[in-house]
Amino acid sequence: MADRKSDSGLPGTLVGRAAELAVLTAHAEAARAGRSGLVILSGPAGIGKTSLLRAFLDSDACRKMTVLHGTCGEVVAGAGYGGVRALFGGLGLSAEGAQDSPLLRGSARRALPALDPRPAEEGPSTAATVYPVLHGLYWLAANLMAQGPLLLVLDDVHWCDERSLRWIDFLLRRADQLPLLVVLAQRTEAEPVAPTALADILAQPRSSVIRLDPLAGTDVAEMARQVFETPVEPSFAERATAVCGGNPLTVTRLLRELRAKGVPPDEDGIREIAEVGSYVVALSVRALFDAQPGWVRDVATAIAVLGEEDPEHIGVLAGVPVARVAEAVDLLRGAEVMAPDRADLAHDVVRSAVLEAAGEEPLAELRARAAQLLSDAGRPAEEVANQVLLVPGTPQPWMCWVLREAAAQAEHRGAPEAAARYLYRVLEAEPDSLSAHVPLAKALAEINPAEAIRLLRRALGLASDVRTKAPIAVQFGLTCLTVQQSPAAVRVLSEVLDELEEELGPDPDPRDRELRTLVQSALLISGSDEKATINTVRERFARIPEPPGDTPAQRQLLAMMTVLSAMEGRSVRRTVGRARRALRSSDSGLDNWSLVFSAFTLSLADETEEALDALDRALRRGQDSSAVWSYVVTLSVRALLLHGVGAIPDALADAQTAVEIIGGERWNANVTTPQTALATILIDRGEPERAEELLASVTRPNLDGFVLEYHWYLMARARARWALGDGATALRLFLDCGASLDESGFANPAFVPWWAEAACVLAAEKRAKEARGLVEHGAELARRWNTPRALGLAALARGVTTPGEEGIALLTEAVEHFSGSPARAEHARAEFLLGGALLDAGRPRDARERLRSAADLAQGCGALALARDARNRLVAAGGRMREITASPVDLLTGTEHKVAQLASRGAGNREIAESLFVTVRTVETHLTSVYRKLSVSQRADLASVLSTTSRPDPQAPAWVFASRGRR
CATH class of the missing domain: 1.25.40 (Serine Threonine Protein Phosphatase 5, Tetratricopeptide repeat)
Structure with missing residues (x-):
């Protein structure tokens, strides 16, 4: 290996780390072969992690890989995606170059908020941006891996922010069979900025930990020979090893000091080791400062505070001209205080020694000046705020402004942890400020909802009027959903809504009316989630007139009201009308939950095509936003x-x-x-x-x-349980379901029709009389809801529990109802049960007709279990039919089917992977399996094979096949 600089800047070779270097090399070779890996280098400060990394990066093992190497620092510790920018910063990716860079094609564009150090032009977005940014960074890494194996090396990871670590964890969990190696180096004695996130990465099953041990005496002897270039007494090396604890940085500094003092590496030199070695780094720094003009110390201290920074800013902070800054840097580099390859100090241990020499009070003043300097220079608020966080004491008013701006930038990046760090400092300065509590609670809503709820309770107490309190209550209610605290949400929102209605009166202006509607919708969303609160909100909303659906809040309220209306099962026409009004706008104000809830309601009303359209819109939004x-x-x-x-x-x-x-x-x-x-x-x-x-x-x-x-x-x-032959347990579970629905006040016969299923179980076990109450209950619900499917379920339940010709007539009625509904599988089941009843009544010819229809319908639906049962009973009744076997398409797993559908419509592997949130390698694997199972060799053949499963059944509604073609 060629000579190089060590951590201290001394010339020499990497000593004592051959085994560790071999482990890193083996992992690099595995990554080049497509086996992803994670290596953690750990050890105390100065143990040689950085030297080992540099030797590894300069080795042949890394020359065939794309290498991204970054270092985290205390100055930017905890900044939103600071670790990510340390890795990717050298690629020059920004919003201006996004159109031209092939690395930012497709979903990778969503990584831009994390990559660009400048604030975005648009306003801050919500915490929902977290996943899209993670997803975008994943695809950026995937684009790099498409060019070749990728090596990510992040040093001093104990300073890394939580969101960058979460992304590394996110990437590694999707890295199976990818050409990726991640190497992280951390100091064992340093408290991590994000200990939980780092622990999650360390728990990865693919991780390999390399703990760097102290150097042995023979290694220290080799280092001494390089420094003194004369023979070294073994006892001298052993003493140096003992005093320095085998720490390479301390050993190197000790040897340099001894050489500078003219101490030889022999028995006479041993006496000097203890005196110099006990505080060698601090001693060397102080000795340097004492021997140089004061402006050298001032420049070193400014660099220690600002880190790798423009010389002009270093000069302003140090109070020296730029020319003197360059001169000081040369002196510091010659004294091995500065790093040889960057405009920063050589090591964090050196930085600590320089800052310690400055003194506590002057250092605090210097940090405040550094923050002001960066702010005056127009630096992004996050950069300024990172300095502010290191200033002890209560932030000044201008600092609070910067911290708020930084929190907004961090939130836009999808880094709520960083936003919370900034806002907690604001809260220190403004403990009674709403503008500190509410944004902080918003940042914490997903990562620490319990703390967010505490802050919002406090904010509600601080709010001086109900108009201010109302949006806070909405935020409180929706945050409570994440920790299943619906009762608390309903209580707070109800109180605020009472206050608001009293304050606004019966005819508020449009703005106040929208605010009231927003609170109402939040109350309905929060209260409809749990059985403990559903009846409370149901009673309240029975008195609220339904809104016209002209605004986003009105449409959200309408969507939730449709759910309550549908689950009561009383007026299908009114329910469908509400759902259609909730869906009538295509603007962005209609959120995904409004779409999903409205679709759910329409499906209960047999309006399936409209329901599918709404769900398709919601899915497209989910894909577009990740x-x-x-x-x-x-x-x-x-x-x-x-x-x-x-x-x-x-x-x-x-x-x-x-x-x-x-x-x-x-x-x-x-x-x-x-x-x-x-x-x-x-x-x-x-x-x-x-x-x-x-x-x-x-x-x-x-x-x-x-x-x-x-x-x-x-x-x-x-x-x-019933399919496995355990009728007793199945019946108990069906009845439990009915009791729970009754507790919730739900009475829609088409939503989980437990009563019909329980009736079928009792009929099969020759206990039909016990089902009489259930059957009548279901029939009453069906009459009220009055859709073909509901009426079919009621007739089916009555038919299976009624003997003789009357039962056959009821089952025939069920078939007729289902044939006019979208419920094809229920239609097949009704045909099957009718065929069985006809067979039991001694009418085999009629039975065979019904059983054949049941088998055909069930096979066409993909209900293979029912199709086989119908075919077996048909044969037992004297009929003839081929064995029910799965078609080649039926052999596909669900995900294979989805991949094949998309591929048949011309989507590329990457497009499929992005739309399904999986890796390209996963798509390739699925397609290989699809080709094998379908006996095709190329994409062009997929459409014709898949289309054979979608031929219209004469008894199936036309919309079924139209929707299949649409998807």
Whole structure:
């Protein structure tokens, strides 16, 4: 290895680190072969981490890789995406060059807020920007990896901000089979800026930790030979090792001081080691300052405060001309106080010694001046604020302004942790300020909602009037949702709404009316989430007239009112009218939840085409903004809707994609709808064992308190048990579902029709008389809701529990109702049950006709379990039919089906990966499997093969096939 500079700046070779260098080299070779890896270098200050990294980066192992190398520093510790900018800063990516840079194509453009050090022209966005920026940075790394293996090296990672660490964690969890190596170096004795985020990275299963141990005596002897260029007594090297603890930086400084004093490396020199070695770095710094003019010390101190900075600014802070700055830098570099390859001090240990020599009070004044200097120079607020954070004491008024600006910039970058650090300092100076509490709570809403709620409670107490209090209450209510505190949200929002209505009177002006509507919608959203509060908000909103839907807040309120109206199951026409008014605007004021809730309501009313259109809009928004959580929930709701209308292959594709996406997210324990949707579909596919395994993986706390998710979950568990032959448990779960719905006040017969399922279980177990109450209950609900599907369910439940010809007539009625509804799978089931009843009544010819229809319908829907049952019963009745076997397309997994659909419409692998939130390598793997299963060799063949599964069934509504073609 060629001679080089060590951490101290002394000439020499890397000593004593051959084994560690070999480990890094092996990881680099694995990354070049497509096996991603993570290496953590750890050890105390001066142990040689930086020297090892430099030797590694100069080695042949890294010459065939794209290398991004950055160092975190205390001056920018905790800044939003400071670590990311340290890595990517050398690429010169900015908003101006985004159009031209191939690295920023596609979703990678969303990385710009994290990369550009300047504030964006547009105003700060919300905490929802966090995931899009992470997603964009991932695709930026993916674009780099498309050019070749990528090596990310981040030194002094203990100073790294939380959001940059979260991105590294995000990247590594998506890095399987990618040519990526991440190397992080940290000081073990330093308290990390973001300990939890760093701990999550260290817990990565692919991580490898290299702990740098102190150098042995033989290594110190080798270093001494390089310094003195004369023979070294073994006892001299052993003593130096003991005094310095084998720390390379301290050893190097000790040897330099001894050489400068003319001390030889022999027995006589041993006596000097203890005196010099006990404080060698501080001693060398002070000795240098004592031997040089005062302006050299002032320049060194200014550099220690500002870091790598423009010489003019260093000169202003130090109070010396720029020419003197250059002269001082040369002197400092010659004395190995400055780094040899950058305009900064050689090491953090050296920085600490320089700052310590300045004194506590002068240093505090110098930091305040540094912040003022950067502010006057027009630097971005985050840069100025990072200096302000290091100034002890209460921030001055101008500092608070800078901290607020910095928080806005950090929030725009999607770095709420950094925004919170800035705003906490504002709160120190303004403990009773609303403008400190509310933005801080907003920054903490996703990362520490409990603290956000505490701050918002305090803010509500500080608000002087109800108009000021109302938006705070809205923020409080929506934050409470994340920690399942709906009762607290409902209490606060109800109190504020009472105050607001009293203050505004019956006829407020448009602005006040919109504010009142916003509070109402937040109350309805918060209160509709849990069973503990649903009845309270239902009673309140029974007295509120429905808004026309002319404004964003009105449409949000209408969307939520449609849910309550639909779940009461009383007026389908009124409910559909509300949902359509909520959906009638296409502007950005209509958020995804308004779309999803309206779609859910329309699906209950059999208005399936409109519901699918609304969900498609919501999914496109989720893709455009990389809002993965809402995208996953929307995809899961669409899967349940498609399942309900018998489009089971498409439903499977949606549900499995949603489950695959949440597998890479840390918040997956708080999501249940994807697993429930997939389990529901797997049961109809004839895989109840897999469904049960999936449902067993659901761990969301207090699941039984939620009004929608819990009932979907119970129904899936019950149907899985029944499919596995456990009728007793299935019946208990169905009845539990009914009791829970009653507690929630939900009476829509089309939402989880537990009563019809329970009736079928009782009929199958020859206990039909016990179902009489359930059947009448369901029939009454169906008459009130009065949709074809609801009426079909009621007739089916009555038919299976009524013997003889009367039961056959009721099942025939059920078939007729379902044939006029979008519920194709229910239609197939009704045909199957009718065929069974006819067979039991001694009418095999009529039975065979119905069973054949059931088998055909079920197979066309993808309900393979029902299709096989119908075919088996048909054969037993003397009919003939081929075995029900899966078509080649049925062999595809849900995600393979989704990938194949997109590829058949001309989407490239990258476009597919971006739209499904997966890696390009994952798409390639799925496509390889698709080609094998479908026996095709190229994309062009996919469309013709997939289209064979979408031929119109003569009994299926035309909209089903139109929607399939649309997607």
